[in-house]
């Protein structure tokens with residue numbers, strides 16, 4: 001039966017040479033590989049198309065299109081996906097875990113079995129949609145599409161805030177059983193629903209050109225036809241967060257203005273009532289904050305800068321209570337119980353940013369609509385430029401500065417004494433650990449040799465997600481942990497132990513051991529072993545000196561303590577900021593017995609796993625275990641020796 005279902009993946013790409021390889025490789029490595037994978041580089045001035053052509057996928061290269069991503073999707077859909085049962089839409093910087101497409105397929109198969117047919121009798125009518133309002137009734141509708149749960153990678157403050165926000169979004173959608181956006185980032189859409197939307201007379205294909213948030217518009221049309229759109233409970237997608245406030249602002253202005261424009265066009269109905277409510281509550285929370293700052297400023301100006309309980313304590317406390325209430329809804333809030341008070345700082349900073357773009361968008365969208373002008377917000381997002389000349393732009397710039405200044409003041413006020421922002425947020429590892437994808441143990445049919453993957457300097461917030469993906473790809477690795485990082489991320493170390501990875505000792509503080517008195521160097525090793533044992537119940541089984549900086553006494557000491565010294569024979573040099581494909585290029589040089597050095601401190605770790613899995617399979621190499629060896633092996637790369645070897649796992 002499964003071969004009868006036709007699944008097509010569409011991946012529009014605009015200048016994504018850095019990420020496209022990881023995206024494609026993750027699709028090719030799915031437990032259920034799509035029947036057709038169409039990469040659509042459009043208007044690219046970089047090597048995106050060339051890189052895509054090195055994979056067994058269909059590359060539909062298009063010039064710069066007037067309607068950009070929407071037009072690219074429509075053209076590819078018309079040519080390759082019109083007859084598909086399920087269409088997977090992916091951004092070219094999204095990485096899917098191996099279970100994604102198979103799980104999506106099962107969601108549809110289950111639904112088709114329940115409803116007997118893929119099609120819905122269209123009862124679309126503008127204005128008076130008969131769609132049900134209650135979640136319980138919505139759950140009875142046939143499935144139109146399933147969005148992924150995005151997991152944003154990154155350890156910076158801004159990424160953590162976006163991650164918390166998206167986890168809240170996911171949680172809300174999962175709880176009520178439906179969503180109003182099948183995100184273009186990664187979603188599976190019913191082929192029948194797409195055909196019905198494409199047949200509407202205002203468009204060339206499923207995606208419309210007059211909306212700036214084409215995925216929101218498409219989802220609305222699908223829901224209007226009587227389908228349910230949901231967030232998948234099991235499909236996760238790893239994606240990039242906006243790294244700067246300016247980029248985040250550009251992205252959110254595009255979403256906000258686009259959503260408001262569409263809502264104003266569509267009006268209030270049963271399908272949009274929740275979106276309208278969200279807009280109103282966004283504006284309410286913005287105005288509440290402006291009002292508070294205005295009152296404080298007024299008090300200052302009129303010379304009443306006395307301490308007033310109502311304005312200095314009661315009102316902020318009201319915000320605090322609201323945020324804590326929100327915080328309680330963040331899934332996996334294991335440490336939130338202890339630390340949720342800290343959540344006020346980052347979430348309040350984010351609330352100010354949100355207040356900014358809500359306000360700006362509500363000024364911008366009606367102005368645009370009245371002037372009948374259509375601004376190219378795609379370009380804005382691509383360039384991450386949020387500003388433009390003219391009165392509106394200047395006003396907005398001034399507005400942003402006021403909002404930013406007040407935001408910073410508020411944050412400073414609220415954060416005195418609290419130096420651990422975002423500690424209570426769900427970590428990537430916490431999120432990754434809830435993945436339910438089947439474990440894929442299928443390595444190459446024949447292992448012509450064994451290599452060891454090793455990750456140094458962790459654990460970090462990427463460690464558990466990396467380990468989880470390795471496990472799903474049937475790969476193993478050794479993680480050489482420092483004590484300082486173990487203390488910061490004990491959960492990640494437990495995750496490694498639970499996944500059965502090798503755990504190595506990389507000292508407590510990562511010093512040049514040979515520069516230390518020998519007793520102190522030995523203490524670095526022993527203390528870290530004690531620490532790791534305290535966390536996992538097991539002592540590390542390997543030792544790697546930081547910088548490979550060692551001598552005979554140290555190697556003998558480590559060996560006597562059950563941790564044979566392990567250097568490396570292949571260096572990916574990943575720490576200099578290489579892209580996933582550049583790291584993978586180095587892995588491509590691996591041969592039997594190699595011990596491969598990588599570092600566990602960049603988000604590329606996660607995106608590289610699918611590439612590594614496929615490269616090793618191509619080379620017929622499996623990942624093995626590092627064990628002590630009686631012989632000493634010289635390593636030309638380092639001009640040093642070690643006495644370990646790689647054996648079958």
Ligand SMILES: [Zn+2]
Pocket residue numbers: 456457506510546547
């Ligand atoms: Zn190191």
